[in-house]
Amino acid sequence: MALHNQLGKYGEELAADYLRDSGFRIIAMNWTFGKAxxxxxxxxxxxxVFVxxxxxxxxxFGLPxxxxxxxxxxxxxxxxxxxxxQHDYRGEVRFDIVSVLFDERGKYRINHIEDAFWG
Structure with a gap:
């Protein structure tokens, strides 16, 4: 696996941990529908919440x-x-972004943007 793919996978794990710690229940990770x-x-x-x-x-090159x-x-x-x-869901939906930014020492900062864009 390429280094940037490993970093992305690690970022997803950190984001999931952050969300759990913030009271979210993780339903699925890396859920696919067609090519999306x-x-x-x-x-x-x-x-x-679709994250x-x-x-x-x-x-x-900019923020994540x-x-x-x-x-x-x-x-x-x-x-x-x-x-x-597929799940016949009829409730509220939201799109969030969780960015994970590492510094040169390997420390990271998480930024959670709720309602980042409209569905």
Missing amino acids: EVDIIASIDRYI EVKTRSGTE EDFVSPSKQKRLQWAAEGYIY
Whole structure:
């Protein structure tokens, strides 16, 4: 596995731990629908939350959350619609971003953006 893939996988694990510690229940990780993938599907209160995780080892090209492009948002929305249909879910839905930013010493900072974009 390439180093950037390992970093991304580690970031997803850290994000899931962070969400659990924040009171979320993790429903699925790396859930796929067609060619679209949702990094984390979680629930809290009355919401199912579709979470995109972005992990970076620096900010020279921007913050991790800056890399959730409009086309990525559309793929996430499409996958979420598939999940909602397959599970006959009728409640509230939200799209969040969790960014994990590592510094040169290997320490990380998590930024959780709730309601990051509309579905």
